[in-house]
Amino acid sequence: MLYYRNMKQLSDDDILHMIGEEPVHDNAAVKRAVRSELQLSKRIPTPDEPIPEHVVLDLHMKTIEQAWTDIMSVAKSGARSANIITGASGVLHTLFPQWARESILTPYIIEFYAINNGSFFVRFHHKK
Secondary structure (H helix, E strand, O other): OOOOOOHHHOOHHHHHHHOOOOOOOOOHHHHHHHHHHHOHHHHOOOOOOOOOOEEEEEOOOOOHHHHHHHHHHHHHHOOOEEEEEOOOOOHHHHHHHHHHHHOOOHHHEEEEEEEEOOEEEEEEOOOO
16 A cells, blocks of 8 residues: 555546556546545645735625625735725715724724725734
8 A cells, every 4th residue: 555645746646546446537527536535625725825915895786794794804814905995875885984983893994094985995903
């Protein structure tokens, strides 16, 4: 039996050899079945995505609930700053400053200010 230190180094041929079959190139179903059986997704951690420095979040055509979820997601992501585009009119343009001052979003925000009549610049606390 072969010993593998790093499961990421297994080729498709290695996997097929481990289950005792001849390599069948281009047989995607067999490869998926073997990977599923070996549960490689659980053994090989996926690398963390890099934290963006700056995010542009466009809230046009979003409901209040979707906008809230998206804003909280950016705040919790570790991004240092964001341009949040609410649009010049509408309920989100009025709600965002209220959320930034008086909600569970407030502790994430260092400062925010209007860039123009339809968007805000926000600086977030750095996630450690």
